[in-house]
Amino acid sequence: MSLYRDEGVVLRTQKLGEADRIITILTKRTGKVRGVAKGVRRTTSKFGARLEPFTHVDLQLHTGRTLDVITQAETLRPYGEALAADYPKYTAGSAMLETADRLTLGEKEPALRQFLLLVGGLRTLVEGEHEARLVLDAYFLRSLAVAGWAPALESCARCSATSVRAFAIVAGGVVCAACRPAGAAVPAPETIALMIALLRGDWPAADASESRHRAECSGLVAAYLQWHLEHGIRSLRHVERV
Numbered sequence: 001m002s003l004y005r006d007e008g009v010v011l012r013t014q015k016l017g018e019a020d021r022i023i024t025i026l027t028k029r030t031g032k033v034r035g036v037a038k039g040v041r042r043t044t045s046k047f048g049a050r051l052e053p054f055t056h057v058d059l060q061l062h063t064g065r066t067l068d069v070i071t072q073a074e075t076l077r078p079y080g081e082a083l084a085a086d087y088p089k090y091t092a093g094s095a096m097l098e099t100a101d102r103l104t105l106g107e108k109e110p111a112l113r114q115f116l117l118l119v120g121g122l123r124t125l126v127e128g129e130h131e132a133r134l135v136l137d138a139y140f141l142r143s144l145a146v147a148g149w150a151p152a153l154e155s156c157a158r159c160s161a162t163s164v165r166a167f168a169i170v171a172g173g174v175v176c177a178a179c180r181p182a183g184a185a186v187p188a189p190e191t192i193a194l195m196i197a198l199l200r201g202d203w204p205a206a207d208a209s210e211s212r213h214r215a216e217c218s219g220l221v222a223a224y225l226q227w228h229l230e231h232g233i234r235s236l237r238h239v240e241r242v
């Protein structure tokens with residue numbers, strides 16, 4: 001058995017036997033790891049609450065035959081505590097964890113950019129300078145971009161014309177009048193501008209947006225994300241719509 005250290009964010013946990021849990025963590029260097037935390041459900045556990053979802057932890061693990069075993073865990077940032085007190089932030093954070101889990105398919109395949117986006121997204125959410133739903137939509141757009149699914153937002157996804165008219169999920173983003181498939185949404189130009197601002201991280205522009213454009217943006221981004229993940233993101237149902 002070999003020993004390794006890494007840091008990561010706890011994505012989810014599941015019970016194992018009487019007192020143990022399997023902890024799924026998106027780590028900085030190793031990628032997604034599933035590790036066993038022995039005795040973590042006992043009140044006397046040395047891990048305490050450090051292996052709960054949202055916690056950014058420094059870990060030591062033993063490589064096992066099937067699952068690795070977590071031997072040490074130190075809290076770097078307890079994001080869960082700050083999020084649990086605020087329902088919109090908590091639901092947005094839950095949707096981030098689930099999306100990070102879904103966008104990192106293979107275990108132990110390094111996913112540094114997804115890790116950095118998740119940590120940055122949780123930190124921004126906790127700091128509370130921007131509306132939770134905007135932070136979540138920015139996270140969705142950027143994590144989709146890292147996964148290779150950035151929507152076309154500035155020119156037609158099909159012919160590159162710069163005069164765009166509609167947003168078509170199946171086409172991969174905005175489309176011109178000629179390329180517009182039946183049933184494509186026709187969002188306000190301000191909504192597309194908000195999506196561009198969120199993808200770029202232009203917070204002054206995003207914060208200045210109107211709530212009806214934020215609502216339209218959230219609907220389009222959620223539909224786009226879900227189409228790419230094929231199945232719905234469960235936590236999204238609980239995110240409050242503006």
Ligand SMILES: [Zn+2]
Nearest residue numbers: 156159176179
């Ligand atoms: Zn076109």
